[in-house]
Amino acid sequence: MATRTRPSSKRCAVIGGSGFLGRHLVERLVDRGYTVNVFDIRQAYELPGVTFHQGDLCDRQALLLALKEVSVVFHCASPAPASDDRALFQRVNIDGTRTVIQACHEAGVQKLILTSSASVVFEGTDIKNGREDLPYAKKPIDYYTETKIVQEKLVLEACSKEKGFLTVAIRPHGIFGPRDPQLVPILIDTARRGKMKFIIGDGSNLVDFTYVENVVHGHILAAEHLKADSPLCGQAYHITNDEPVRFWDFMSQILEGLGYSAPRYHLPYTLVYGIALLLWLMALVLRPLIRIKPTFTPMRVALAGTHHYYSCARAKKDMGYQPLVPLREAIVRTVESYPHLRKGA
Numbered sequence: 001m002a003t004r005t006r007p008s009s010k011r012c013a014v015i016g017g018s019g020f021l022g023r024h025l026v027e028r029l030v031d032r033g034y035t036v037n038v039f040d041i042r043q044a045y046e047l048p049g050v051t052f053h054q055g056d057l058c059d060r061q062a063l064l065l066a067l068k069e070v071s072v073v074f075h076c077a078s079p080a081p082a083s084d085d086r087a088l089f090q091r092v093n094i095d096g097t098r099t100v101i102q103a104c105h106e107a108g109v110q111k112l113i114l115t116s117s118a119s120v121v122f123e124g125t126d127i128k129n130g131r132e133d134l135p136y137a138k139k140p141i142d143y144y145t146e147t148k149i150v151q152e153k154l155v156l157e158a159c160s161k162e163k164g165f166l167t168v169a170i171r172p173h174g175i176f177g178p179r180d181p182q183l184v185p186i187l188i189d190t191a192r193r194g195k196m197k198f199i200i201g202d203g204s205n206l207v208d209f210t211y212v213e214n215v216v217h218g219h220i221l222a223a224e225h226l227k228a229d230s231p232l233c234g235q236a237y238h239i240t241n242d243e244p245v246r247f248w249d250f251m252s253q254i255l256e257g258l259g260y261s262a263p264r265y266h267l268p269y270t271l272v273y274g275i276a277l278l279l280w281l282m283a284l285v286l287r288p289l290i291r292i293k294p295t296f297t298p299m300r301v302a303l304a305g306t307h308h309y310y311s312c313a314r315a316k317k318d319m320g321y322q323p324l325v326p327l328r329e330a331i332v333r334t335v336e337s338y339p340h341l342r343k344g345a
């Protein structure tokens with residue numbers, strides 16, 4: 001058992017702090033005067049005021065070292081959704097999150113802020129202005145979503161005013177911005193391979209995309225408003241840009257901003273979804289022999305062809321959340337941050 005020393009309210013730990021969201025969060029926390037311990041399986045950078053602890057979050061002893069004298073823990077580690085590895089998601093998102101909660105108890109941590117995902121309620125059908133009281137997806141589309149649901153439940157159920165351990169879950173949606181390894185790189189890779197010519201469905205579906213700095217702002221507000229007498233205890237909060245946009249307009253703006261043509265031809269949603277499902281099943285069957293990674297997974301097709309936008313009224317009411325960077329400005333900043341992905345670069 002670790003020896004407990006009084007935690008300082010300005011000392012925090014970011015689990016997954018080497019990742020896209022984690023690193024932006026760490027940078028902002030340092031700006032706000034926090035001392036930060038990063039815990040991650042890899043060290044991606046160095047920053048004054050930040051101490052790195054390299055380790056797997058399933059290793060309680062390694063975690064305890066990073067949580068010493070820490071009062072607030074942000075948990076934003078997860079395997080990449082594209083890995084589609086059920087055992088890995090189960091181990092890290094579920095078993096690992098149990099370990100994180102246990103280590104927090106042992107180290108005397110007072111607050112745990114989980115990065116969940118708005119996708120925990122997404123089943124592949126339209127969600128318009130969804131609120132946090134929507135039920136969890138009964139048939140989650142992929143293993144990532146399946147394990148994010150269990151993870152969120154574990155963290156929210158661990159909230160205990162009696163034990164002095166308070167928890168809250170932030171549910172962002174479609175995070176984008178500089179250094180994102182997913183959205184823009186996958187989009188441009190798909191365009192470079194000549195596969196971004198088609199719009200899935202009629203192209204009118206509205207979606208939330210959230211600039212990374214707004215997601216960070218939501219996390220810090222949550223940490224600072226989470227108190228025993230606050231409504232945040234044990235609750236989930238959507239954090240978005242609060243500007244739903246047509247999925248294909250957003251993709252087109254990024255593509256054209258980087259010098260690529262926007263998709264023009266329409267394909268029926270059910271046809272593309274059916275093909276994606278077939279490819280996914282084939283990849284599953286062939287996995288022992290060969291590892292195939294289809295670009296158009298059922299989850300991606302569902303996200304590209306349905307409405308999925310969420311209300312952040314609860315975050316506005318309980319923690320005074322307002323997005324700091326509007327969508328137009330966020331797209332400009334993002335496009336400028338990827339000169340190496342520009343056409344011809």
Ligand SMILES: NC(=O)c1ccc[n+]([C@@H]2O[C@H](COP(=O)([O-])OP(=O)(O)OC[C@H]3O[C@@H](n4cnc5c(N)ncnc54)[C@H](O)[C@@H]3O)[C@@H](O)[C@H]2O)c1
Nearest residue numbers: 016018019020021040041056057076077078117172174175
């Ligand atoms: N990117 C999005 O659009 C999005 C949207 C909603 C929610 N989220 C959630 O936000 C969080 C951060 O996502 P991101 O996009 O920054 O991903 P990311 O892959 O950039 O970062 C995840 C980090 O977790 C670390 N990690 C993975 N397994 C670990 C382990 N076993 N032990 C310690 N560290 C480990 C990785 O090394 C990485 O640095 C995740 O929980 C994700 O589910 C992401």
Ligand SMILES: CC(C)CCC[C@@H](C)[C@H]1CC[C@H]2C3=C(CC[C@]12C)[C@@]1(C)CC[C@H](O)[C@@H](C(=O)O)[C@@H]1CC3
Nearest residue numbers: 081117118119172173174175183186187190300304
């Ligand atoms: C090949 C195409 C049709 C389009 C290429 C872009 C996609 C790679 C992204 C568009 C929406 C993105 C997205 C995620 C991953 C990348 C996209 C599919 C998430 C599934 C990542 C995990 C998050 O938790 C999800 C969330 O709830 O925010 C993301 C949803 C949007």
